Every structure is written in structure tokens, then in C-alpha cells.
Amino acid sequence: MDEGEGEKIRLGVSSCLLGEEVRFDGGHKRDLFLTDVLGPFVDWVPVCPEVEIGLGIPRDTIRLVGDAAAPRLVVEKTGEDLTARMRRYAEAKVRALEALGLHGYVLKRASPSCGLFRVRVHHPNGLPSAAGRGLYAEALVARFPLLPIEEEGRLTDAGIRENFVERVFAVARWRRFLAAGPRPRDLVAFHAAQKLAVLAHSPAHYAALGRLVARTGRALTRAALDEYGTALMEALAVRATRARHTNVLQHLAGYVKRELDAPGRAELAEAIQEYRRGLAPLVVPLTLVRHYVRRFGVASLADQVYLDPHPKELMLRNHV
Ligand code: SF4
Known part of the structure; x- marks a missing residue:
């Protein structure tokens, strides 16, 4: 959670x-x-x-x-x-x-x-x-x-398990959002926080959800919320892949790289490559990214659900 x-x-x-x-x-x-x-x-x-x-x-x-x-x-x-x-x-x-x-x-x-x-x-x-x-x-x-x-x-199955738990927590997050009586700009902020999680599952849904939020503009209707909620759940039901996770990690690395010295950049790049090659679990590069996001105060990433989609104690990203 x-x-x-x-x-x-x-x-x-x-x-x-x-x-x-x-x-x-x-x-x-x-x-x-x-x-x-x-x-x-x-x-x-x-x-x-x-x-x-x-x-x-x-x-x-x-x-x-x-x-x-x-x-x-x-x-x-x-x-x-x-x-x-x-x-x-x-x-x-x-x-x-x-x-x-x-x-x-x-x-x-x-x-x-x-x-x-x-x-x-x-x-x-x-x-x-x-x-x-x-x-x-x-x-x-x-x-x-x-x-x-x-x-x-x-x-x-580790992949199915993570996918199931991630979706369960996404349902809870979406319901909390709806219960709070959202205004149009709240959907923009909600979506911004889900973006990278969605990208790891389905680039097609990522693009479609972005268009949907842009089109919602000032009028946040019940129909638009239903459409968003449905598309979000459908996106997360698509299994994330190692290649898409790698893409998201590189995206995240792009934000923190400019704050890092050369050895720090090399260490992060190596952690991502080891994950991509199946030599390290996702939690390794992610922990590094999360650390840098907090250390450098990267505000645009602080709320990314991708960094903490479910409780760490479940260790769902610790498998190779
Ligand atoms: S909950 Fe009841 S009906 Fe369902 S599998 Fe278990 S014993 Fe069978």
C-alpha cells in the first residue's frame, strides 16, 4: 500500500x-x-x-x-x-x-x-x-x-503474484481517490503518479490514459472517471515485462543522473543492466533509484506509485 x-x-x-x-x-x-x-x-x-x-x-x-x-x-x-x-x-x-x-x-x-x-x-x-x-x-x-x-x-508464480497484488492495491488507491470527491486537477495529479507504473505494463494504455486525462479538461464527469478507472485496471492487468521495467528504470535514471557523479551514474547503469540481463531482481536498481530520488529531492518523482506500489514486506520484486 x-x-x-x-x-x-x-x-x-x-x-x-x-x-x-x-x-x-x-x-x-x-x-x-x-x-x-x-x-x-x-x-x-x-x-x-x-x-x-x-x-x-x-x-x-x-x-x-x-x-x-x-x-x-x-x-x-x-x-x-x-x-x-x-x-x-x-x-x-x-x-x-x-x-x-x-x-x-x-x-x-x-x-x-x-x-x-x-x-x-x-x-x-x-x-x-x-x-x-x-x-x-x-x-x-x-x-x-x-x-x-x-x-x-x-x-x-512470482510474476502473477506481483501483478495480482499490484492491481489489488491500485483498486484501493483508485477507490480512495474517488471517495475524496476529486476535482479535474486532482485527476491530472493522480494520473501523473500512476504514469510509470502504467508504462511498465502497457505503453498503449499509457498513451491512451494520457489522452483521456488531457481531454477531460475542466469537466470531470462521472463517465470520464469510469473510463479512466476501467482503462487503468485494464492497463495493470497486462503483465509487466523485464524490457518495459528496464525502459521505466532508464526513464527514472534520466531524472537523477544529472545529480550524480560519474561513478554514481556508472553504478546505477550497471544495476539496471544486471536487472535487464536477469542477473539481479528489480528491487536492486529500484532501491538505488528510490534512494537518489529522496536524497536529491526529485519532486516530480516523489509520488510515483511505481517506486512503492505495495508493501515492501511482501518482497514481490525480490525474485530474478
Ligand atoms: S471454499 Fe468451499 S467450495 Fe470453495 S474450494 Fe474451498 S471447500 Fe470448496
Whole structure:
């Protein structure tokens, strides 16, 4: 989170990932990254759709069957069809979640209720295909198309993990901005602070957002804010690359270079090149840049979200 901005982020989560014993076999799937690393920054909103539709603990296993594009949810042993019950519940639940202002959601992979990607769909004749989506997850994505939603399994990938957390904190930042009742010049300042973060993800969105802010001029309408918020979230959903990070780092170095002596410039250039070649994590050149920004009081960079997009304790930029 922007340092010092206090309030926790609020994430929906499949209950079993927090260690709640709600699975079909009475067990859980506690995820240590979520509970121990991300947990201190989060107010969790745990949901177990299967328990909430009245299935017991333990319970017979359920699965998706039929057409992967429109699968049915059935009890494996008895063939009881739970599709309508789960869909009804999911619609009502995601509507109720709207009032909670979630900043993101983490779902349990492979579940016929919670799984987001490649959930098995069984066919009466033939092999299952890994092409489905859990029915609860489907309702969630339909209701909150811009919300960062991920599976715990994918969050073991360092790039996906950073992208998810960065977007979650961006949602929180954007909501705080909206809640403050912004005036036109506030959007200009907000955008100026996001610029380099956006550039690391998507140069195309960077250009489009700049045009949008310029065109907004004196009239900051609700429609313009919605358009900006949507484009910002879409930009950050594009995965940042090493090449784009390098570009942003060089951009940042351009601001501090004139204050540095020759050895200082060489050290910074070397740190950026080592990152570019995959020999050092992003945190190395960034720490150096951040240090110089503060030491030289580079006012135009002091508020750049790119320098501090999420809490350092999460160490999301420490991988090579
Ligand atoms: S995956 Fe979803 S439905 Fe299954 S136990 Fe976990 S929270 Fe409940």
C-alpha cells in the first residue's frame, strides 16, 4: 500500500484457503502465502459456496459434467443436480458482496464451485476436459469484471503474484481517490503518479490514459472517471515485462543522473543492466533509484506509485 495510507485491503477468499475445515473431506487447504505473508495487510471475507448452499461437512464430492461451455454441477455418487441451486446462491451472494467494496478475490483452484481456470468437466463417454470454471467463480467474474481475481495455485508464480497484488492495491488507491470527491486537477495529479507504473505494463494504455486525462479538461464527469478507472485496471492487468521495467528504470535514471557523479551514474547503469540481463531482481536498481530520488529531492518523482506500489514486506520484486 502507499506507505502510511493505513487502511487494510479487503479480499474475498475461498474459506478453505484460510485453514477453515470446510472441504468435502472435513479438511482445509491453508495457503501460507495468503495467511502469513499477505494476511497482515488484509481483511479477509471468507466464503465457502458449498457450505453456504447447505451441503454438509463432510459431504459427497461434486463435479462439473457435460458441455464445458455450460456444465452442470452434480453430486458424483447420486447424480443429484445442484446447478440451479448453486447459480441462485452465487447470483445473490455476489450481489451482496458489492456492498463490501472488495479490492480483489482469491479462489481455490480446481474446485467445481470456486475454480477459476481449467476446472475439470467430466463427460459421460470419454476423458474429462480441463476447460471449465466453477459456478461460483463464474458469477463472481461476471459481476466484477475489473476486479483482480486469482487462484492460489497461480499465485505461486512470482510474476502473477506481483501483478495480482499490484492491481489489488491500485483498486484501493483508485477507490480512495474517488471517495475524496476529486476535482479535474486532482485527476491530472493522480494520473501523473500512476504514469510509470502504467508504462511498465502497457505503453498503449499509457498513451491512451494520457489522452483521456488531457481531454477531460475542466469537466470531470462521472463517465470520464469510469473510463479512466476501467482503462487503468485494464492497463495493470497486462503483465509487466523485464524490457518495459528496464525502459521505466532508464526513464527514472534520466531524472537523477544529472545529480550524480560519474561513478554514481556508472553504478546505477550497471544495476539496471544486471536487472535487464536477469542477473539481479528489480528491487536492486529500484532501491538505488528510490534512494537518489529522496536524497536529491526529485519532486516530480516523489509520488510515483511505481517506486512503492505495495508493501515492501511482501518482497514481490525480490525474485530474478
Ligand atoms: S474450494 Fe470453495 S467450495 Fe470448496 S471447500 Fe474451498 S471454499 Fe468451499
